[in-house]
Amino acid sequence: MPDIVVCVKQSIDIEQLKFDPSTRSPILAGTPKKVGQMDGRAVEEALRIKERMGGSVIALTIGGSEAEDVMRRAYAMGVDEGYMVTGPELSDLDTNVKIKVLAAVMKKLPYFDLVLCGAASSDVSSWQVGPGLAELLGVPVITSAKKLDIEGEEVVAECDLEKGTYTLKAEMPAVITITLEINEPRIPSLMAVLGASRKKAKTLTLEEIGMAEAKSLTKVCDISMPEVKRKKVIFDGSEAEKLEEATSKLIEALRREGVME
Amino acid sequence: MNKNIITFSEDLDFLPELIGGAQEVASKLGGEVLAAVIGSEIEEEAKRISKYGVKVLAVDNANLEEFDAGRSGEVLEQLTMNYNPELIVLGSTMRGRDIAASLAAKLGTGCVTEVFKIDFEPEMTFYRSIYATAIAREVIASSPKVIAVKPKTWAKPETRGEGEIEEVSVKVEPSRIVQVSVKPKEAVAEKIEDAEVAIVGGKGVERKEDLEMLRQLAAAWGGKVGVSRPLAADYKWMPEWVGMSGVAIKPKLYVGVGVSGQPQHIVGIRDSKIVVAINKDPKAPLFEVADYGIVGDLYQSLPSLIEKSKK
Amino acid sequence: MDFSFTKDEELFRDTVKEFCQKNIAPVWVEIDEKREIPMDLYKKMGQQGLFAIPVKAEYGGPGGTMVLACIATEEIAYADPSVAVAVYSLLCNGWPMLLQAYGTEEAKKEILPHVAKGEAFFGIATTEPHTGSDLASHKLIATKDGNGWIFNGDKLYISGVGETSQLPWGGGWWLTARTGTMEEGHRALTAYALLGKKDGKVLEGYEPTVLDEIGRGGLTTGGFTLKNYKLDDKYRCGDVNRGFYLTMEGFNLARTVVAAACIGAARWGADQAIDWFKQRKAFGKYIASFEGVSFKFAELYIKLQAAKHFVYQSGWLADKVYLEKDPAYKPVDLNVPASMAKIYGPEIATDIFRETMKWYGAYAYSKESPLYRALLGVFSYEIGAEGAQNILRYIIARDTIGFEYVRW
Numbered sequence: 002m003p004d005i006v007v008c009v010k011q012s013i014d015i016e017q018l019k020f021d022p023s024t025r026s027p028i029l030a031g032t033p034k035k036v037g038q039m040d041g042r043a044v045e046e047a048l049r050i051k052e053r054m055g056g057s058v059i060a061l062t063i064g065g066s067e068a069e070d071v072m073r074r075a076y077a078m079g080v081d082e083g084y085m086v087t088g089p090e091l092s093d094l095d096t097n098v099k100i101k102v103l104a105a106v107m108k109k110l111p112y113f114d115l116v117l118c119g120a121a122s123s124d125v126s127s128w129q130v131g132p133g134l135a136e137l138l139g140v141p142v143i144t145s146a147k148k149l150d151i152e153g154e155e156v157v158a159e160c161d162l163e164k165g166t167y168t169l170k171a172e173m174p175a176v177i178t179i180t181l182e183i184n185e186p187r188i189p190s191l192m193a194v195l196g197a198s199r200k201k202a203k204t205l206t207l208e209e210i211g212m213a214e215a216k217s218l219t220k221v222c223d224i225s226m227p228e229v230k231r232k233k234v235i236f237d238g239s240e241a242e243k244l245e246e247a248t249s250k251l252i253e254a255l256r257r258e259g260v261m262e
Numbered sequence: 263m264n265k266n267i268i269t270f271s272e273d274l275d276f277l278p279e280l281i282g283g284a285q286e287v288a289s290k291l292g293g294e295v296l297a298a299v300i301g302s303e304i305e306e307e308a309k310r311i312s313k314y315g316v317k318v319l320a321v322d323n324a325n326l327e328e329f330d331a332g333r334s335g336e337v338l339e340q341l342t343m344n345y346n347p348e349l350i351v352l353g354s355t356m357r358g359r360d361i362a363a364s365l366a367a368k369l370g371t372g373c374v375t376e377v378f379k380i381d382f383e384p385e386m387t388f389y390r391s392i393y394a395t396a397i398a399r400e401v402i403a404s405s406p407k408v409i410a411v412k413p414k415t416w417a418k419p420e421t422r423g424e425g426e427i428e429e430v431s432v433k434v435e436p437s438r439i440v441q442v443s444v445k446p447k448e449a450v451a452e453k454i455e456d457a458e459v460a461i462v463g464g465k466g467v468e469r470k471e472d473l474e475m476l477r478q479l480a481a482a483w484g485g486k487v488g489v490s491r492p493l494a495a496d497y498k499w500m501p502e503w504v505g506m507s508g509v510a511i512k513p514k515l516y517v518g519v520g521v522s523g524q525p526q527h528i529v530g531i532r533d534s535k536i537v538v539a540i541n542k543d544p545k546a547p548l549f550e551v552a553d554y555g556i557v558g559d560l561y562q563s564l565p566s567l568i569e570k571s572k573k
Numbered sequence: 574m575d576f577s578f579t580k581d582e583e584l585f586r587d588t589v590k591e592f593c594q595k596n597i598a599p600v601w602v603e604i605d606e607k608r609e610i611p612m613d614l615y616k617k618m619g620q621q622g623l624f625a626i627p628v629k630a631e632y633g634g635p636g637g638t639m640v641l642a643c644i645a646t647e648e649i650a651y652a653d654p655s656v657a658v659a660v661y662s663l664l665c666n667g668w669p670m671l672l673q674a675y676g677t678e679e680a681k682k683e684i685l686p687h688v689a690k691g692e693a694f695f696g697i698a699t700t701e702p703h704t705g706s707d708l709a710s711h712k713l714i715a716t717k718d719g720n721g722w723i724f725n726g727d728k729l730y731i732s733g734v735g736e737t738s739q740l741p742w743g744g745g746w747w748l749t750a751r752t753g754t755m756e757e758g759h760r761a762l763t764a765y766a767l768l769g770k771k772d773g774k775v776l777e778g779y780e781p782t783v784l785d786e787i788g789r790g791g792l793t794t795g796g797f798t799l800k801n802y803k804l805d806d807k808y809r810c811g812d813v814n815r816g817f818y819l820t821m822e823g824f825n826l827a828r829t830v831v832a833a834a835c836i837g838a839a840r841w842g843a844d845q846a847i848d849w850f851k852q853r854k855a856f857g858k859y860i861a862s863f864e865g866v867s868f869k870f871a872e873l874y875i876k877l878q879a880a881k882h883f884v885y886q887s888g889w890l891a892d893k894v895y896l897e898k899d900p901a902y903k904p905v906d907l908n909v910p911a912s913m914a915k916i917y918g919p920e921i922a923t924d925i926f927r928e929t930m931k932w933y934g935a936y937a938y939s940k941e942s943p944l945y946r947a948l949l950g951v952f953s954y955e956i957g958a959e960g961a962q963n964i965l966r967y968i969i970a971r972d973t974i975g976f977e978y979v980r981w
Contacts, residue, residue: 251567255538
């Protein structure tokens with residue numbers, strides 16, 4: 002009956018992110034955010050473990066006003082409890098400090114067997130939270146798990162690394178980070194959405210967890226989109242008659258470009 | 263804090279690149295480059311690395327036989343306490359990132375991973391990808407700076423004599439991770455990173471057998487075949503994929519066949535000289551970053567292209 | 574005045590969008606082409622809580638609201654602009670809501686849980702071969718017989734006939750039948766929850782037929798003949814001879830979700846137009862740089878937003894009356910808002926499709942483009958399904974000017 006804590010947060014929806022053509026910088030204001038793809042799978046995996054083995058799932062998030070939406074979604078998926086650290090200052094904190102905030106909240110939680118989180122966020126993708134948090138909690142970490150099982154006191158994970166697929170085992174408590182291929186998250190039903198609205202996450206301030214003085218250790222100076230000037234010459238092959246012309250034109254163009262004999 | 267740089271990668275084939283890069287940084291800023299070689303019975307490895315003209319910090323401890331990111335981080339922390347480097351350069355491999363994050367958390371310092379370029383004016387600035395296709399320039403305010411640098415950012419240097427090997431003893435507990443088994447990756451017959459022409463299949467390709475059509479086109483155009491993430495990671499049609507977290511390619515010609523062109527894929531093909539998109543959906547994002555394209559059914563376009571290429 | 578949706582409503586909309594993108598959008602053209610909705614989709618939608626939304630948990634429903642039903646219908650229609658799936662779900666949301674208000678406990682407990690699960694259909698059967706708008710002139714007769722009723726007559730242009738036959742439990746309709754003389758007109762109609770198939774068995778005396786229609790192919794329309802069909806009195810809804818009034822209330826509910834389906838499809842159409850504007854050039858310029866095009870789009874956009882407001886205002890009122898039972902609001906308060914929604918929704922939808930097809934030009938005339946499927950789908954509501962447009966204008970005129978001055 003494992004007690005699992007899942008760290009989950011929203012990321013910028015990069016498929017909807019637009020860039021200002023003159024400054025080449027991202028237009029973040031107004032771009033929708035949603036729970037990161039790997040984070041969502043971490044919540045799903047925690048719930049699947051609970052369905053198989055019993056236990057509990059606590060969702061933990063830090064963020065601004067969107068933290069409530071994250072908790073609502075987590076409750077609708079079926080987590081038992083939610084904790085959130087919110088405040089406007091949080092959006093300014095870098096990854097390294099956020100890891101410290103998570104560790105500070107974890108100290109307020111009851112005992113846990115597993116901490117799950119996405120291997121990387123969908124926007125910033127620094128890959129740091131899992132291992133950094135494990136270090137502060139003094140527990141082992143296994144990253145990028147695409148399969149996860151609990152056997153007695155141990156957690157067994159299957160991970161695709163550069164050289165191959167590794168099956169790794171560690172004694173709990175442990176931190177495991179979750180990658181895309183592990184599962185397909187459930188879409189909460191209306192009944193689950195309505196049930197979730199009756200639940201309220203516990204809110205903690207930075208002060209309450211002793212992190213009021215937290216300052217970022219890194220700073221992003223700027224973000225820009227590299228210049229990509231592509232020709233965008235598109236040939237219409239949508240109908241049979243046009244297809245032959247399109248393929249001929251493409252081959253002509255590639256010969257002209259010198260990338261084809 | 264002196265201007266020393268400690269370099270480390272759990273992948274000893276990658277470590278020389280980091281040494282070479284650190285030596286460039288040191289030549290600009292002063293300071294000495296040290297290379298940490300950590301493990302159990304690592305005499306040979308330490309000698310090998312010392313041939314790159316660096317002082318090797320050899321940490322030989324039976325407890326370091328099996329990999330544990332936290333333990334590697336603890337060892338590096340002790341080296342940091344002893345040698346006071348300003349900069350710690352790790353390799354941004356999957357395990358390298360884990361160690362970097364672990365080390366940074368232990369030191370209470372800032373860390374930037376996935377670095378692919380460093381600038382020095384007005385201060386040391388690290389370039390990394392963000393939002394899949396954009397580039398962030400980041401600085402680390404705290405000391406020491408911990409960074410994880412991507413493979414192929416720097417060239418592997420020539421060997422240049424023998425550096426000193428200093429045996430360092432550390433206190434470290436055994437690994438908490440047990441490696442139950444490893445299934446090595448299928449040897450990729452032809453590495454797509456080396457291809458001049460890359461024909462890459464996406465979700466528009468319906469069956470694994472249809473990759474044969476892509477192979478025929480690749481053969482006609484002197485290229486190699488790759489796939490996007492779902493076809494490798496989910497369907498397992500190939501052991502690797504082209505895109506973020508997969509293989510980045512720089513061919514002179516990239517052809518996306520039934521590839522929609524999500525940002526995570528685009529970032530892996532960005533440096534292609536010519537990008538071609540073949541997709542029946544005129545709204546596929548790949549067309550936005552293509553030089554040429556055909557809006558049409560790949561199952562008709564490819565046979566037609568193959569036919570015409572035979573002439 | 575708070576024009577925002579609640580957090581629940583926003584999360585629900587997100588989940589419905591995700592569900593539809595995964596399960597409906599990839600197959601809507603195939604559904605229209607093959608003229609059938611896959612059986613497993615009904616079950617999935619039931620599990621997702623997309624049917625009988627305003628029905629309480631005690632009757633097996635998700636315990637939601639009409640506003641949530643409008644959100645679900647809108648998003649389903651966005652994913653399936655032929656509106657076949659959307660119409661199945663709107664009927665199974667609107668008419669169950671009426672059954673919940675006026676059916677007997679037994680009938681509700683028997684029928685509604687299966688509708689919620691996607692095992693049974695529940696729609697509306699008032700139209701007969703000779704009358705649609707003139708409800709009062711029904712010829713289908715219900716005669717009292719002991720503890721029940723015997724029905725004889727026909728209904729025609731009824732949605733869901735095929736679905737009732739195919740779904741595992743079956744289903745039926747809110748139906749009005751004559752229980753008095755023709756001269757008594759609308760005062761001699763009684764309403765029933767009439768089942769065609771119950772618990773997997775087709776009922777005796779119920780003979781369905783399916784029609785061939787020009788659009789919305791995924792959902793069947795047909796008719797049925799009742800020949801000495803027997804129905805227990807527990808399926809009667811409301812008092813004898815009060816059926817007309819209750820049915821009119823039901824039409825207000827149904828028309829609200831009909832309009833929601835139309836604005837969902839229309840929104841999809843508007844997005845197709847915007848996509849086109851971002852690609853297509855003529856005479857060296859983007860076609861939307863010609864004001865004949867962009868101004869037209871702006872006008873359509875205004876009407877689409879207006880239609881959306883009518884939908885949600887009507888939905889909000891429906892919840893006030895039927896779910897919150899707020900004494901400040903009465904069923905007749907829905908007459909004008911629901912009629913406005915059902916006039917505007919289908920008309921803006923057909924307008925958007927007609928104009929968008931003109932912008933696309935020849936491509937839209939070929940079957941490569943799915944736009945025609947959406948046009949034909951929503952057109953059924955402009956033609957008058959669920960209420961002839963002019964009857965709705967009459968309702969608005971009557972309720973605003975005064976019955977005395979508009980009666981014929």
